[in-house]
Structures are given as C-alpha cells and as structure tokens.
Amino acid sequence: MRGTRVVQMDVEQLEQEARSALEQAKSLEQLEELRVRYLGRSSELKLALREVRDRETGMRLNALRQSLEVALGEKRSALEHGELQRKLLTENVDVTLPGEHFVEGHLHLITQIRREVEDIFLGLGYMIVDGREVETTHYNFDGLNMPLWHPTRLPSHSLFLNDDVLLRTETSPSQIRVMEAQAPPVYMISPGRVYRRDTTDATHSPVFHQVEGLAVDRGISLADLKGTLLHLMRALFGEKRELRFRTHFFPFTEPSIEPDVSCHMCDGAGCPVCKQSGWIEMGGAGIVDPNVLEFVGYDPEEVSGFAFGLGLERIALLRHRVPDIRLLWENDLRFSRQF
Numbered sequence: 371m372r373g374t375r376v377v378q379m380d381v382e383q384l385e386q387e388a389r390s391a392l393e394q395a396k397s398l399e400q401l402e403e404l405r406v407r408y409l410g411r412s413s414e415l416k417l418a419l420r421e422v423r424d425r426e427t428g429m430r431l432n433a434l435r436q437s438l439e440v441a442l443g444e445k446r447s448a449l450e451h452g453e454l455q456r457k458l459l460t461e462n463v464d465v466t467l468p469g470e471h472f473v474e475g476h477l478h479l480i481t482q483i484r485r486e487v488e489d490i491f492l493g494l495g496y497m498i499v500d501g502r503e504v505e506t507t508h509y510n511f512d513g514l515n516m517p518l519w520h521p522t523r524l525p526s527h528s529l530f531l532n533d534d535v536l537l538r539t540e541t542s543p544s545q546i547r548v549m550e551a552q553a554p555p556v557y558m559i560s561p562g563r564v565y566r567r568d569t570t571d572a573t574h575s576p577v578f579h580q581v582e583g584l585a586v587d588r589g590i591s592l593a594d595l596k597g598t599l600l601h602l603m604r605a606l607f608g609e610k611r612e613l614r615f616r617t618h619f620f621p622f623t624e625p626s627i628e629p630d631v632s633c634h635m636c637d638g639a640g641c642p643v644c645k646q647s648g649w650i651e652m653g654g655a656g657i658v659d660p661n662v663l664e665f666v667g668y669d670p671e672e673v674s675g676f677a678f679g680l681g682l683e684r685i686a687l688l689r690h691r692v693p694d695i696r697l698l699w700e701n702d703l704r705f706s707r708q709f
C-alpha cells in the first residue's frame with residue numbers, strides 16, 4: 371500500500387523538490403548525491419515504481435523518471451563544461467615561462483677522486499674491492515707480517531675496540547682478504563677509510579682515505595709497479611709527470627719504496643707545493659713480501675706481486691692546492707661547491 375500512498379500524495383511534490391535541487395547543484399559531487407537520492411535503487415521513486423499496480427500510475431511515474439534523468443543529464447553537462455572552463459582558466463600552463471630551477475648537488479671532492487682512480491684501474495682490468503673498516507689484528511697486523519712489537523699495534527697509535535679488533539689503520543688488510551679468497555692472478559684496488567690516533571692539523575686527520583692496490587701474477591716486478599703508478603699519476607696530474615722511487619721499509623713489502631711524482635705545479639723546477647724539491651711524495655709501495663704470500667697460501671716461487679697505498683685526501687689537496695685537510699670535512703658549502 372505504501373507505493374500507492376506515495377503515488378497519490380507525493381508525485382508532484384517530489385518532482386518539484388527534485389527539479390529545484392538539481393537546478394541548485396553546484397558540483398558534480400553534489401549532483402551524484404542527488405542522483406542517488408531521487409533516482410537511485412532505493413529512492414522513493416524507484417521503490418514506488420517497483421510496487422506499481424495500475425497502468426496509469428506506472429506511466430506517470432515512468433514519465434517522471436525519464437524527465438528527471440534528462441534534467442540530471444543536462445545539469446551534468448552544464449557542470450562538466452563549467453568545470454572544464456574553470457580548469458582551463460586556472461590550471462593553464464605558460465610553456466614560455468622559464469622552468470623552475472632545482473639546486474643540484476654534486477659528489478664530494480674525495481668521492482670524485484675515488485671514482486676517478488677506480489675508473490683508471492677499471493681501464494687496466496683491475497677489480498674494485500670493498501674492505502672492512504673494522505678489522506681484526508689478524509688481518510690488520512699478523513697477515514701483513516707485522517711483528518708483535520710493531521708500534522702501530524699500540525693503543526696510543528691505533529683505535530682498538532677490544533684486544534683483537536680495531537679500526538683499520540690502512541687499507542692493506544684488504545690485500546690479505548682478497549688473496550685468501552681467490553687464487554692468483556689478482557689485480558685489484560680497494561679504496562676506503564682508515565683510522566689513526568692522530569691529532570688533527572692542516573695535514574693530518576684521524577680519519578682519512580686510502581686506495582690500496584695489489585697485483586699478483588707470474589713474473590711481476592718493480593718495473594710493473596713503476597709503469598702502473600706512472601700511468602696513474604699521469605692520468606691524475608697530467609701527461610708530463612715523471613716518477614721516482616726512494617727506498618723505504620714496510621713489513622709487508624720487500625723491497626719497499628716510496629714513489630715521488632714530479633711536481634705538477636712547477637714541472638719539477640721547485641715551488642712551494644713541492645717544497646722547492648720538484649718532487650712530491652705520493653704514498654708507499656713495494657714488492658709483496660714472500661711471508662705475506664705464504665700467509666695466504668700462495669707459493670712465492672710461483673708468483674710475485676706488487677702493492678701500493680695512496681692517500682686520496684693527499685691527491686685532492688695537491689691537485690686543487692687546498693691548503694688544509696680540515697677544509698675537506700668542515701662541510702662549508704662555499705668550499706665544497708668549488709669542485
């Protein structure tokens with residue numbers, strides 16, 4: 371009986387109400403709400419239609435449904451059009467305006483130099499190996515042929531975590547780990563941070579970066595070391611560089627040398643950068659000590675090798691004439707942006 375009552379009482383009122391509501395709708399969302407209210411599955415009209423008994427009422431209600439649907443459709447087009455106009459007006463893009471400028475960062479100078487050195491050695495067929503910053507005395511000292519009395523084993527020189535574990539003092543333990551893990555030949559470099567109990571000043575930092583190099587194969591000699599380092603120095607400091615070796619001592623190389631590169635500022639004539647000597651010290655190197663080869667299970671009668679260690683900060687400071695190592699880590703953008 372409910373349907374009949376609705377039909378009898380409300381059809382005209384419903385039509386008026388629905389039409390004026392549709393007319394006033396301000397947005398597509400509002401319109402959708404009205405559609406649900408007046409034409410949805412459980413709207414008064416649909417419920418009434420479902421319960422219709424006589425033909426006349428049915429036709430009236432259907433006519434109302436149709437006319438409301440038409441009105442709704444028209445209103446929807448109008449709203450959509452209005453919305454489009456609004457978007458065209460407010461969201462237009464002037465493609466002739468200059469774009470927004472993004473401030474672009476760049477890699478830290480030390481990272482740039484590390485990558486440059488890596489590229490140079492990749493070009494020579496070397497692999498690049500990550501070492502460990504936290505090392506054991508086994509790899510940091512024993513494997514490198516350092517006797518128990520060696521001064522870097524003292525807590526006054528190195529940063530120990532406990533009796534057997536320390537922050538590595540050099541990248542050389544990477545040599546041992548690589549050789550232990552694979553049979554010769556080996557051609558690798560291993561860049562990374564090292565730690566020493568040094569007081570900071572213009573040329574010292576308790577944390578700095580080295581790059582280790584190691585080549586082990588049949589018949590490797592000092593000449594190979596010299597050719598390789600010369601190639602590196604010319605790539606870093608220019609084609610005119612020359613190299614010289616001074617004798618030195620490291621427990622894990624024999625003979626040991628310190629390579630000097632001819633000064634890139636004065637071409638060897640003498641200037642403040644090379645302290646008037648024409649030559650600049652670049653690090654440590656030598657022929658891998660047979661004890662080290664034996665330690666990792668290589669046969670020193672079969673293979674020989676060279677190794678070297680260079681400071682990345684040193685390369686950066688020399689190249690760019692940076693007067694103080696501390697500038698590298700102060701994070702002053704006025705400094706960092708220059709490179």
Ligand code: PHE
Pocket residue numbers: 539540541542620623653654655656677678679680
């Ligand atoms: N590890 C040495 C240092 O830090 C450098 C070096 C590396 C010397 C490899 C010889 C061979 O002083």
